[in-house]
Amino acid sequence: MDKTAFARSIVAVRATIPEDAFTAGSLGTLREGSGVVIRADGLVLTIGYLMVEAEEVWLMGQDGKVVAGHALAYDQESGFGLIQAMGPLNFPALVLGDSATAKRGDPVVVIDGHGQMQEAAIVAKQEFAGYWEYLLDEAIFTAPAHHSWGGAALIDQDGRLLGIGSLKLEMSRGGQSSDINMIVPINLLRPILDDLLTRGRVDKPPRPWLGAMAAESNGDVVVISVSPEGPAAQAGLQGGDVISEVRDEEVGGLADFYRQVWKSGPAGAEIPVRVLRNGRETWLRVKSADRDSFLKRPQLQ
Template identity: 30%
Template sequence: MTDRPTDLSSLPSYRQPWRGLFSARKFALMASVVAGLGVAAYGLSPQGAQLDLFSTSAHAQVANEVSKVARPVGFADIVERVKPSVISVKVNIAEKVAKNDSDDDTPFQPGSPMERFFRRFGGENGIPGMPGRGGRGGGRAVTGQGSGFFISADGYAVTNNHVVDGADKVEVTTDDGKTYSAKVIGTDQRTDLALIKVEGGSNFPFAKLADGKPRIGDWVLAVGNPFGLGGTVTAGIVSAVGRDIGNGPYDDFIQIDAPVNKGNSGGPAFDVDGNVVGVNTAIYSPSGGSVGIAFSIPASTVKSVIAQLKDNGSVSRGWIGVQIQPVTQDIADSLGMKKAEGALVAEPQADGPAAKAGIRSGDVITSVNGEPVKDARELARTIGGLAPGASVKLNVLQKGQEKTISLTLGKLPNTIEAKADTGGDNSSPTRGADVPKLGMTVAPASSVAGAGKEGVVVTEVDPKSAAADRGFKEGDVILEVAGKSVTSAGDVREAINAARNDNKNSVLMRVKSGGQSRFVAVPLAKG
């Protein structure tokens, strides 16, 4: 309201009679409300004594009460309650590291294009499987340090897989400075989670995993053991949700801007109610230090994974046996889809549940048990969250027709290797026939050593062509064009002309490259 001053210094002097818009009774009421004095009668102090608004002491009292209202609330009460549940995790590994000369702590496989941008934040002396900073080579003990938190009073605690993976010895230090031995109950490499059990103690303070999902903009508190300094708390907000950082098909990270550093790995991110919304596991860091971009595993993922680790020591995931890829807008247009949604089946694996149920290359899986599938990652997470042996119904777009296909999930193998064709050398394919307006030449696969018998091999690509823009390179094998198998340049031209006659803006090709199949939508030039 405009008739109330925002600064006490703007009020008339206490030595002058009260004039203008404010009466003494009005100001007394205003002071009571703003300062939270809860005074029912006008002009009374909190003690019930008459308040002289024209005295220096009254002016000071009102100013003091108003300043209390303006003071920030802070997180001290929350921290005092949750910090005892957070632990420091130290591991020792006897390992030969002569072949590993890197000091980098990264969440990605060596050679990954993201490796130099994303960093794990294990201990200052390295992480399991990595050499310490004191030297390289030889057989010696490697130490690592991270964080974790109790989830039950009997000593079960959560941390990251990469903190304890391969550890010979695990020790935890609690917030009160006590040290205990711990054993690894189970680990899950795909989500980078681990469950440990602290021995020799009981009635530990523990944290509760949040039931709901955080919203972008919510406050979060990161608690951990950065650089081995001991329990440290930082605050920030949720910057984003559903982040994919290229770590695997189950990426669904919460991004936070609370500063986290080496040693925070495995520590919790709390909400303002004191519940764990995520487990801090990676940071974006070109330099190795915090730049305000950290990633946490959501509590919902932690709950499902830890439950299996506690019961079985490992995680079993459902599997349908398909190689999938996202549906881009170009691909959606080629398939006559209104929206670029769902997961495109690049290739069903032989004898897998999907292949047995009738799912084919080029099908688009649009929902699982009636729940829409937004993209390929969501399909992987949904199927992976179901138990092997479960029956599911998939809605599938197959050659323009919607179908419902029922199948029984298999068990996701621990390792799935791509079957690359190594039958010969295809580094120097013979020159083939031109494919008009696409900027590449092709030859029958059967005429090129090591290319197999199906499809046509790309023998040359114009670097300024549409084919080059879509990632085609020499040696790629085109298996299908517009849903039809091709064995010659004539088959390719015929399929392209048919797509043009149907007024298609692009044509969908199934391409095999490096043993992996994928679909590529190639735009068609007019004319």
């Protein structure tokens, strides 16, 4: 595999976000990472947290040329973001691979927008639950980790795009710890791409969102914090609360908690949750919301 040839399809992404944007406090107002050219007209796939609510986006190729971009679409469920170059990039588009056929042990390479490459291997394909109400049924994990992971391209031995870099995590095995990357599989893009291009979001009712950051501790779901403007805060949920039930069903971990919330109906559904706080149990009724409704809409530059 000629890795340097494929590196031309990965660009650096720099986005500026308004100070009053909903995600400015948690993700910052200046975000930098990478994106991958997936279409000859300059369509760039990246990880959504880099460009959500952006008022300015700039794309830079490895030839140093800088082109303005438009934050086209962001999908909450997969985490993917799309940016449309507003001028010619003149870089080849990467061919989308099949992440379903990738398996543990496969050699891969992770490449960022500055051409930095990390030869790696797939070390796991498994469920991933993120504290920000995010769940992948089967994420890809690679090691060694690329240390500029956000929006980086995961490429297989045939030069096909298998996924987009999202996180750097720590994996413990046999008493040893090592850094790994979590990659969003490219197959999640295929069924939603047309909707994202034509509508800016997937054509289905949005999931209910609570606005609660949570973690799993010994099987318990513990609230870390709540978004001040979100539904959970309005209902009285607090950091430190342990969520034990949703609609009279016991919660069996973070992923199970999310699935129970999401099957309760579309955004706007009322979600009864049973919480343990300071040794006492109580029920709260959280009127969920559409997370996208809190975000600034993309504006053409």
